[in-house]
Amino acid sequence: MLSSPETPAILRYALKRDGREETAVAVTASSVQRFRMPDRETKAHFVNAVLDAHCGQDEELELFGEDVARLRPAARARLRRRVGVLTPAVPLISNLNAWENISLPAAYHGTPPLREIAEAARQALVALGADPERLLARLPDDLGMFEKKLVEFTRLLVAAPDLVVFDALGDDLDPEEHARAARFEAEYLARQPAGTLIYVDLRERRRS
Secondary structure, eight states: OOTTTSSOOOOEEEEEEETTEEEEEEOOOEEEEEEEEEEEEHHHHHHHHHHHHHOOTEEEEEETEEEEGOOOHHHHHHHHTTTEEEEEEOOOOOOOOHHHHHHHHHHHTTOOOOOHHHHHHHHHHHHTTTTTHHHHHHHHGOOHHHHHHHHHHHHHHHOOOOOEEEETTTTOOHHHEEEEEEEEHHHHHHOOOTTTEEEEOOOOOOOO
C-alpha cells in the first residue's frame, strides 16, 4: 500500500482524485508535525479518516503500521482507542457538564478508573491555568470558545492516546487564548513523552 521499509511511519495517508494522488501525509513516531491542507474538504477527509480509522474509496490510510482497509471491527476499535483528535467535528455534548463530557468515554470503556480520570483532569486544568471546580460543573453553552477547547483537550488527554491530531486549533481564538492553547502541546508530551502530535490547518491564501 503506502508504506516501505525505507520510510517507516506511524501514520500514512493519501487522497486521490481522478486516479491521481492529490494529498499525501506521512508522520514518523514520537514527533510533532504540521500540515496545511489545500481546502476544507481535504482537511475533513483526513481528520475523519484518522478519527474513525476508516477511509473512503479514494483514500488510503495506515495507522501504526496497519492498513485500515483490511481491519475487522474489533481491530479498528483497538486502533481508534490509540488516537485522539481535537476537532470541531466532535463537539461537547450540550446537556452534559464539562466533567461528564470528560469522564463519559472512560466510563464507557471501563478504564482507567474514574478516580484516575478525575485526578488527571484536575492536574491538566490546573497546569493550563483553569479552576477545575468551577469549570467542570459548567455546561458547554456556558463556556467560551477557549474553555470548550480546553475541556475537549482534557477529554482527549486523559485517554492517553499515542497519536493526537489538532484540527485548526487556533481557529476562533483571540491572541491571548491562542497563546494558552499553544500550551496543549507541552501538556500532552509531558504525559506521553513518546507520543506523536499532528497539527492540521488550511493553507493561507495569498493576497492579491
